């Protein structure tokens with residue numbers, strides 16, 4: 001169970017920002033505006049550190065406006081996490097923050113971390129707060145879309161013909177595998193030399209539940225799922241492949257393939273368009289999702305979702321706290337705005353509002369507005385707040401269109 005408002009993890013709706021779907025998007029999202037609020041959701045805001053508060057502030061405004069057009073109201077509670085929490089109460093994840101987050105319908109996180117806390121002991125690092133948050137929420141599935149938008153195709157480091165049209169989703173297992181497996185530690189080998197060791201371990205239930213999320217996600221995209229493992233060497237991967245293959249019988253509409261991780265890393269650069277949905281374990285997903293996101297060339301544009309079997313989902317941009325530009329109104333808030341669209345779709349099953357936001361982002365880019373990280377000659381350079389205002393205008397203009405149509 002996702003929450004009382006989110007009856008299960010299965011209704012993962014598909015509307016990806018694909019170049020093909022762009023032309024139809026405006027028409028499909030037009031609907032008579034519902035001005036009287038009929039639904040209310042509690043959202044926990046965790047702005048965090050660095051540019052986190054700047055981008056969360058923009059995303060909150062966009063969420064509020066897009067929601068109001070669909071008759072949705074939000075109640076926000078802002079809580080400290082990361083460095084901000086360390087400064088306030090001395091721990092990176094206060095109990096109250098986790099408790100409020102768990103009771104909400106969805107959580108929006110900005111980013112955590114910064115130079116100030118870099119030399120803290122491990123348990124007092126902002127990053128520890130983020131790991132505790134994910135563990136505390138039990139979010140085991142990390143969804144990271146990597147879409148090369150036509151407006152930003154030149155930002156990719158790949159050749160245009162390779163990058164154009166890329167639209168894939170990495171589903172990464174987030175709470176198991178070698179990052180958590182026991183035994184782990186340091187010791188000595190038989191020659192008395194120092195060793196460090198970790199354990200890659202997966203139980204069937206862990207594989208089954210991430211496979212289910214991946215099949216559901218693929219089913220609502222283009223129906224193709226590639227499971228990435230190292231089954232030619234690792235026993236944990238052999239079990240992974242066996243269980244994913246077994247799960248496929250429940251999803252006859254999804255085409256399942258398997259790929260070794262070394263090949264997958266290569267194929268992502270060689271021909272990324274071959275992928276629709278990728279499912280993989282924690283460590284391979286960590287690496288491949290970063291690789292996939294860099295295909296787009298724009299860290300400031302990429303959202304993510306972390307989902308569990310029950311309780312609220314955690315939605316966040318993939319970038320960090322960018323201390324080098326924090327407080328200068330230079331941050332690109334669009335990754336966080338798109339994270340809010342994922343929050344609506346995967347966390348609250350509010351597809352129309354999600355599409356409204358995605359469409360508004362595309363419209364803003366179509367008008368030539370850019371922040372510094374995605375700027376190119378001939379475009380209009382805006383700050384974080386200004387580009388947020390442009391997205392708001394686009395959201396607002398969609399309401400006007402719907403009023404005319406009605």
Ligand SMILES: NC(=O)c1ccc[n+]([C@@H]2O[C@H](COP(=O)([O-])OP(=O)(O)OC[C@H]3O[C@@H](n4cnc5c(N)ncnc54)[C@H](O)[C@@H]3O)[C@@H](O)[C@H]2O)c1
Pocket residue numbers: 051110111112113114115127130299300316317318319320321322323324325330331332333335373
């Ligand atoms: N989920 C998270 O909260 C998260 C993720 C990654 C890193 N971090 C933390 O963030 C801090 C900085 O890490 P980093 O520098 O390696 O990664 P980063 O993502 O913060 O920054 C990398 C580069 O990208 C730029 N950048 C990032 N987001 C941007 C945006 N929205 N708009 C414009 N430019 C943007 C930055 O200015 C910087 O040049 C560290 O403390 C790290 O631990 C947090």
